[in-house]
Amino acid sequence: MTSSQQPEPSSGPPRPEPEPSAMAGLAEGYAAKAGLHRTHDGRIDVLRSAGGIQGIAESILPGLVFLIAFTITRDLTPSLVAALASAAVFTVVRLVQRRPLTQALAGVVGVGISAWLANTTGKAEDFYLPGFITNGAYILAMVISIFIKWPIAGLLFGFIRNEGLEWRKDAARVKAYRLGTWIIVAVLVLRLVVQVPLYLMGEEGLAGLATTRLIMGAPLYILGVWIAWLVTRPVPATNGTQPSNPSPSAT
Template sequence: MTVSNGQEPKDNGRQSADLPNPNGTPESQTMAGLAAEYAQKAGLHRNSSGHVDMLKSAGGVQGIAESIVPGLVFLVAFTITRDLAVSLIGALAAAAVFTVARLVQKRPLTQALAGVVGVGISAWLANTTGKAEDFYVLGFFTNIAYIAGMVLSIVLKWPIAGLLFGFVRNEGLDWRKDPERLRAYRLGTWIVVAVLALRLVVQVPLYYMGEAGLTALATTRLLMGAPLYILGLWVAWLVTKPAPQPSKPSSSAD
């Protein structure tokens, strides 16, 4: 999914976020560098047509599969066997397969390794307590951490949406000097916060239902994972879109 930023790019087709401007204060240079690096790692790239790829920002098809398949394998295996150990081994094996696939493809391992670690911790928690629903507890704390970080960024007037989208749109950090743009990016960040909070509102009650709510918990975890994240990111992008600049009337010779 690609959406236009509504402005002509200024970099003649460069494929990633701008490097920080060497001019300015050391603080602004540092923040610019961090923001540019974050935007690149998040998969937000600008092409020569001024589009951003929302699918890629979620890790691409393979990245989405890496986030969905281990949990799906766990759910299916536990539903069929009712054996927690077998289900946890299946989830870990699925995560390991993606890591091996990235090795074969010679692609960066960061996302796959993070997935293996996440699945490993989730499996350890479920195995320790003997409760299948505890396989999903780590996701709750991850959501809370992201919410806290994004709310803090809003309070400090460095909203995450601005740090991500500002470089894709070739705004750099100039948006912070414009109260309207700052408000827009704060709103965009609140939208992503709402997505993360909605996950907790729906899934935490299902978790407390115990094994009776496991199927519903696992299903909502899949549906409210990457698909809902992409939707929230897309809405945030649209909401923060700059107003079109009025075109200057061309002057004609006398």
């Protein structure tokens, strides 16, 4: 082979080949199960993670329908039936769209439990009581995850960023994800601080309770997750020569 046939040397150091997509596949599957999604450039898709426009509507409309119906009729039974019917409508819509029914069915079950409790106690405000219990369970789980150094923000965001569980080997990343988890905890605690006093007011606080449930539901969740995502961004590493540029999926 002559010199003209020799392959030309590369002009710079070889670029590292991307790791096999096994971790990427694991990341995608884990994030999907957790309800988190990412955009085409690797960033978190907060709106889609909250269920999209339809998912947000599914989460807030039954409570809104219940409030409107009870305000008009002052009768608990038809108000609960209206809330259940609105939740069931979304299931039918998903059937027509041939979309997964998991979220809609979960909503129907949740509204059903809330309706059963309010009907059993005869108190309209108890329609919102299961939400407090769920909220408290999330707070407890996240606080425990922080103290055992498996912060939930790391488990979720780490997979979206293709960090897998490697972040646990870096004290700075663990600290960042603990802070991110505390931010989400703060959002959940704020809900209870604002809403529990309204719940304790009985029917007098029902309108305020329902309104704050709407405002502090999906909108506040989206804001909290987005702030936690920004706070936990990896810091570009330096190798003694020049900073390395993080991949789009890490930003």
